[in-house]
Amino acid sequence: MSALRFFIASVGHRTFRYPWLTPPIGIMSLAAVVRERFGAEVRLINQRLHNISNDALVKEVLAFAPDIIALSAFTPNKFDLIDVCAKLKMVLPEVPILVGGPHAAAVGSEILRETAADIAVPSEGESALEQIINQFLSDRSWDKIPGIFWRDDSGDIIENPGQIELIHDLDSLPYPAYDLADLPAYWRLQFLPPGTYSSYMTLMSSRGCPYGCKWCHSIFGRRYRAHSAERVIEEILYYNNKYGVSDFEFQDDIFNMDHSRVIEFCELVHKHNLKLKISFPNGLRTDILEEAEIDALISAGTHFSAFALETGSPRLQREMGKRLDIGRFLHNVEYAANRGIFSVGFIMLGFPTETASEMRQTIDVTCSSALHFASFFNVTPFPNTDIYDMAMKTHREKILSYDYSSYDFTSSRFNISAEPDEVVWKLQREANRRFYSPKRIYRIVRDVPTPYQLLLYAPQFFTRMVKRSFRRNQAK
Ligand code: B12
Numbered sequence: 001m002s003a004l005r006f007f008i009a010s011v012g013h014r015t016f017r018y019p020w021l022t023p024p025i026g027i028m029s030l031a032a033v034v035r036e037r038f039g040a041e042v043r044l045i046n047q048r049l050h051n052i053s054n055d056a057l058v059k060e061v062l063a064f065a066p067d068i069i070a071l072s073a074f075t076p077n078k079f080d081l082i083d084v085c086a087k088l089k090m091v092l093p094e095v096p097i098l099v100g101g102p103h104a105a106a107v108g109s110e111i112l113r114e115t116a117a118d119i120a121v122p123s124e125g126e127s128a129l130e131q132i133i134n135q136f137l138s139d140r141s142w143d144k145i146p147g148i149f150w151r152d153d154s155g156d157i158i159e160n161p162g163q164i165e166l167i168h169d170l171d172s173l174p175y176p177a178y179d180l181a182d183l184p185a186y187w188r189l190q191f192l193p194p195g196t197y198s199s200y201m202t203l204m205s206s207r208g209c210p211y212g213c214k215w216c217h218s219i220f221g222r223r224y225r226a227h228s229a230e231r232v233i234e235e236i237l238y239y240n241n242k243y244g245v246s247d248f249e250f251q252d253d254i255f256n257m258d259h260s261r262v263i264e265f266c267e268l269v270h271k272h273n274l275k276l277k278i279s280f281p282n283g284l285r286t287d288i289l290e291e292a293e294i295d296a297l298i299s300a301g302t303h304f305s306a307f308a309l310e311t312g313s314p315r316l317q318r319e320m321g322k323r324l325d326i327g328r329f330l331h332n333v334e335y336a337a338n339r340g341i342f343s344v345g346f347i348m349l350g351f352p353t354e355t356a357s358e359m360r361q362t363i364d365v366t367c368s369s370a371l372h373f374a375s376f377f378n379v380t381p382f383p384n385t386d387i388y389d390m391a392m393k394t395h396r397e398k399i400l401s402y403d404y405s406s407y408d409f410t411s412s413r414f415n416i417s418a419e420p421d422e423v424v425w426k427l428q429r430e431a432n433r434r435f436y437s438p439k440r441i442y443r444i445v446r447d448v449p450t451p452y453q454l455l456l457y458a459p460q461f462f463t464r465m466v467k468r469s470f471r472r473n474q475a476k
């Protein structure tokens with residue numbers, strides 16, 4: 001019997017304003033599982049990498065002639081997903097199309113109404129995918145798989161009862177199929193931490209988060225699960241030997257949930273005499289860090305981290321479920337930044353019920369911090385989050401008319417706060433003006449690991465300046 005042919009792609013485009021990119025660990029992990037468990041022939045494409053058109057992606061699928069197609073997408077890429085699924089159904093009507101990833105997790109079974117896909121997995125994918133392929137190879141009784149959504153022969157959408165099975169022992173997973181990713185192509189593009197245009201790998205060493213931020217995605221559930229420190233080091237050693245890479249970025253939502261795992265990981269880095277560059281572009285939970293832990297991370301090679309304050313208002317910390325200790329945040333950022341971690345802050349302005357004075361409080365706290373960079377994002381509600389439901393009560397029309405396809409972190413303008421739009425935009429401008437003082441710019445230039453990389457931010461800076469002067473002219 002010939003091997004199962006499995007095509008998997010991440011759908012969506014890289015934009016001028018949001019050029020960052022990292023290897024897609026989710027689909028690489030699924031690809032590795034399908035190859036290991038079924039001996040399948042796998043083709044993997046990240047559409048965002050080469051920025052190919054939807055038609056070109058469909059041609060790639062046709063050329064591969066798969067038995068099963070699996071597509072992953074973020075919510076802003078849903079229109080590409082709709083287009084690609086429709087085109088694939090026209091040319092390959094018999095081949096099952098599976099969809100998953102953040103958008104499926106966000107909208108649930110709605111994704112089967114939006115697209116022509118046959119099956120949707122609204123959560124972690126490895127276990128469900130294995131069950132789906134087993135069914136594909138037997139009698140295709142999709143109703144036996146808990147928690148998935150599928151379309152029956154009459155076109156009705158069926159929501160299977162039960163929960164998608166999550167993997168408790170993450171170490172049982174094979175390494176993501178890095179060999180299927182065009183690594184040199186990633187290394188030529190801009191990735192998140194400073195160090196761009198060099199070889200690096202992306203790791204995800206844990207899944208799930210027990211905190212309850214009301215804006216957060218729910219892909220992996222609230223139960224924290226992590227690879228053992230030994231397994232993370234094994235993987236690093238493997239990549240180090242195979243690809244000569246010593247620069248690793250962790251995309252974990254909360255790498256430092258388990259203090260002893262962090263310390264053990266750092267000790268193993270030394271034990272194996274590894275000379276690493278480590279970064280946390282998705283952030284570390286700042287208030288639970290301890291000084292000894294920061295020291296250990298630095299001595300293991302950490303040079304860059306994001307730290308998410310989100311809001312400087314204690315009321316909103318409580319109401320929005322993040323419950324960050326702001327005092328400890330400030331202390332730990334200062335400790336880390338003074339010892340060589342280039343520190344980037346994630347800030348959100350415009351929470352439901354947030355007032356101008358609370359936004360000012362956030363700006364004050366951020367300006368008093370030792371952060372090098374701070375991004376003042378507008379709170380944007382994503383479907384299937386608590387904040388989305390809150391905003392539907394207060395700003396229903398705005399939400400229903402919002403075009404998520406044009407969303408990106410750098411340009412999003414969304415206001416669901418208690419203040420009018422102009423007040424929020426003004427405060428956002430004020431935040432940037434106050435934060436990037438001459439003293440801060442001096443610290444950035446002094447501490448940035450590779451100063452020439454500041455030029456990489458020029459396109460975003462230039463776009464903002466043009467937009468700002470355009471708005472000013474309009475206001476005159
Ligand atoms: C790294 C990262 C990125 C990387 C790219 C990652 C990639 N995959 O290509 C970069 C920096 C480029 C990025 C960009 C953006 N990101 Co991002 N990103 C992340 C982050 C931190 C980790 C992603 C990851 O690797 N996860 C680990 C893997 C194992 O999980 P996974 O990819 O979701 O895959 C699993 C399941 O979803 C499922 N699955 C996935 N696909 C499929 C397909 C099938 C068929 C099946 C069965 C299952 C399945 O199985 C996988 C394994 O269990 C997540 C947060 C998070 N914790 O996931 C946010 C996240 C995915 N990003 C998010 C967003 C919003 C964005 C942006 C749209 C922001 C922006 N534009 O300003 C951009 C998109 C860029 C663009 N131009 O389109 C949101 C998505 C929310 C949503 N509803 O879409 C998330 C969830 C963060 C959040 N805010 O809550 N991101």
Ligand code: SF4
Binds near residue numbers: 211212213
């Ligand atoms: S701490 Fe981070 S990952 Fe956890 S719920 Fe809050 S935003 Fe989500």
